[in-house]
Amino acid sequence: MTKFIFITGGVVSGLGKGILAASTGALVKARGKRVSMLKFDPYFNIDAGTMSPYQHGEVFVLKDGTETDLDLGHYERFLDQDLTGLSNVTSGQIYSSVISKERKGEYLGATVQMIPHVTNEIKNAIYRLAEQSKADVLVVEIGGTVGDIEGLPFLEAIRQVRLDLKGKGAFYIHTTLVPFLETSGEQKTKPTQHSVRELRSIGIQPDVIVCRSKTPMTHAMRDKVALFCDVGIEGVISLPDLDSIYRVPLFLEEAGFGHILSEFLGYKGEPDLRKWEELSLILSEQKPVLKIGIVGKYVGMKDTYISVIEALKHAALENRADLKIQWIAADKLDEEENFRSLLELDGVIVPGGFDRRGVEGKISAIKIVRENNIPFLGLCLGMQCAVIEFARNVCGLKGANSTEFDPDTPYPVIDLMKGQREIRKKGGTMRLGAYPCRVTPGSKAREAYGLDLVWERHRHRYEVNNDYLDLLGKNGLIVSGTYAKQGLAEIIELPDHPWFVGSQFHPEFTSRPGKPNPLFNFFVKACKRRANENWKN
Numbered sequence: 001m002t003k004f005i006f007i008t009g010g011v012v013s014g015l016g017k018g019i020l021a022a023s024t025g026a027l028v029k030a031r032g033k034r035v036s037m038l039k040f041d042p043y044f045n046i047d048a049g050t051m052s053p054y055q056h057g058e059v060f061v062l063k064d065g066t067e068t069d070l071d072l073g074h075y076e077r078f079l080d081q082d083l084t085g086l087s088n089v090t091s092g093q094i095y096s097s098v099i100s101k102e103r104k105g106e107y108l109g110a111t112v113q114m115i116p117h118v119t120n121e122i123k124n125a126i127y128r129l130a131e132q133s134k135a136d137v138l139v140v141e142i143g144g145t146v147g148d149i150e151g152l153p154f155l156e157a158i159r160q161v162r163l164d165l166k167g168k169g170a171f172y173i174h175t176t177l178v179p180f181l182e183t184s185g186e187q188k189t190k191p192t193q194h195s196v197r198e199l200r201s202i203g204i205q206p207d208v209i210v211c212r213s214k215t216p217m218t219h220a221m222r223d224k225v226a227l228f229c230d231v232g233i234e235g236v237i238s239l240p241d242l243d244s245i246y247r248v249p250l251f252l253e254e255a256g257f258g259h260i261l262s263e264f265l266g267y268k269g270e271p272d273l274r275k276w277e278e279l280s281l282i283l284s285e286q287k288p289v290l291k292i293g294i295v296g297k298y299v300g301m302k303d304t305y306i307s308v309i310e311a312l313k314h315a316a317l318e319n320r321a322d323l324k325i326q327w328i329a330a331d332k333l334d335e336e337e338n339f340r341s342l343l344e345l346d347g348v349i350v351p352g353g354f355d356r357r358g359v360e361g362k363i364s365a366i367k368i369v370r371e372n373n374i375p376f377l378g379l380c381l382g383m384q385c386a387v388i389e390f391a392r393n394v395c396g397l398k399g400a401n402s403t404e405f406d407p408d409t410p411y412p413v414i415d416l417m418k419g420q421r422e423i424r425k426k427g428g429t430m431r432l433g434a435y436p437c438r439v440t441p442g443s444k445a446r447e448a449y450g451l452d453l454v455w456e457r458h459r460h461r462y463e464v465n466n467d468y469l470d471l472l473g474k475n476g477l478i479v480s481g482t483y484a485k486q487g488l489a490e491i492i493e494l495p496d497h498p499w500f501v502g503s504q505f506h507p508e509f510t511s512r513p514g515k516p517n518p519l520f521n522f523f524v525k526a527c528k529r530r531a532n533e534n535w536k537n
């Protein structure tokens with residue numbers, strides 16, 4: 001029988017509910033249990049694939065090609081476990097399934113309603129994943145904030161789960177914000193009280209309240225929340241801002257949350273927290289700082305490139321370095337000063353992206369890093385830009401481009417594949433998910449991976465045009481990874497550069513703390529070598 005842990009949020013969004021959910025999963029896993037995770041997103045998009053990263057942050061891609069909410073990235077990283085599309089369910093999926101069942105006559109005779117038809121569909125999603133994953137524990141996070149109209153059916157559904165289970169095996173955690181008022185110099189619990197009242201009016205009594213705040217709460221404050229919200233004081237957990245999200249599991253364990261989980265799970269042993277303890281130790285070490293530039297379109301919006309940043313952090317921890325990430329706005333890159341600042345960096349990443357904005361700036365930045373031996377990692381669009389730059393400036397193909405940005409380019413070095421050209425629908429139609437990549441013996445990529453065959457995740461329409469591979473190769477840009485079945489270039493590199501590698505896939509999606517993705521790991525190694533040399537000089 002699967003047990004369920006439900007996580008809701010109140011007061012404001014952006015509290016790190018996803019990290020809390022992921023950490024909860026990790027603490028359950030540390031107790032030897034089989035865990036799976038589910039995120040409900042109360043928006044009408046069928047998946048996150050059609051949403052702007054401006055509004056919603058990164059689109060995380062699962063192995064099976066599902067385009068999901070970025071929290072799924074946290075889940076996979078904290079659990080060190082691959083998830084499937086069953087783990088991200090949106091209102092769009094729920095409603096479209098109810099309506100299609102209605103048309104098929106599956107509810108024949110009934111008036112189709114929010115309760116029970118929509119709520120049953122939501123519960124089906126929960127029970128389906130529980131069954132398929134054979135999880136001992138399923139952690140379910142409800143996106144949004146208590147009080148949002150669109151979230152109500154989900155809250156009603158999770159309330160019913162406790163009833164379905166006859167009161168046993170369902171556990172509710174509510175996350176809130178405890179703000180600090182500068183003027184009076186104190187933390188305020190009133191928003192938490194209101195939020196819990198709202199939750200209780202829907203019929204959900206939280207078992208645990210996790211209070212997010214800048215600094216730790218006092219015992220008296222926790223006591224107040226306990227009294228007003230009808231939760232024992234041990235169930236009021238203060239989670240202040242920490243210097244790394246990878247400290248959260250251990251922090252929660254030590255704050256007594258682990259003990260509460262053990263009781264709920266009927267677990268008597270000691271949890272295995274070695275991995276989190278090791279990470280915490282490395283985080284606390286004194287380490288050299290590497291300056292890494294990210295040349296992107298959405299500058300300063302960390303959520304847009306969250307997996308890239310996390311993958312960098314994993315690689316930095318592995319190489320015992322700290323990071324100073326410098327955001328470089330690709331569309332402002334023509335200013336000379338910006339170019340000069342690139343030379344001071346230890347490494348540069350050009351991440352993925354869509355549409356032409358900023359592309360010329362990315363290409364110019366790549367020219368600088370290529371010519372100045374600055375370590376470079378190109379991710380998807382970043383790799384495509386590297387091919388364009390090389391074609392133009394080394395192979396002499398003036399005006400070379402991707403047909404995404406210049407449909408009339410004389411040298412379409414990046415182009416649509418046949419199968420993609422005919423597609424009109426936008427949702428879920430890119431080359432998505434994990435594909436096998438054969439890594440070329442003797443290449444830098446092969447050295448990094450230490451394997452001949454790797455699986456990495458994709459999210460793009462355009463590909464390197466094979467008609468130009470010979471010319472690129474003759475001039476020194478080699479293909480060091482291919483998807484053999486269709487003869488597609490998956491990794492490119494410059495053998496004569498300290499580290500100049502680009503991948504058509506997104507290696508950031510498979511990086512985990514303690515197990516950095518090899519391309520990130522070796523990129524950071526190269527950055528550290530460059531930093532060391534600069535310090536010597």
Ligand code: GLN
Pocket residue numbers: 351352353354355379380381382404459460461462463
């Ligand atoms: N826009 C490019 C393509 O569709 C790259 C996509 C990406 O970087 N994820 O191929």
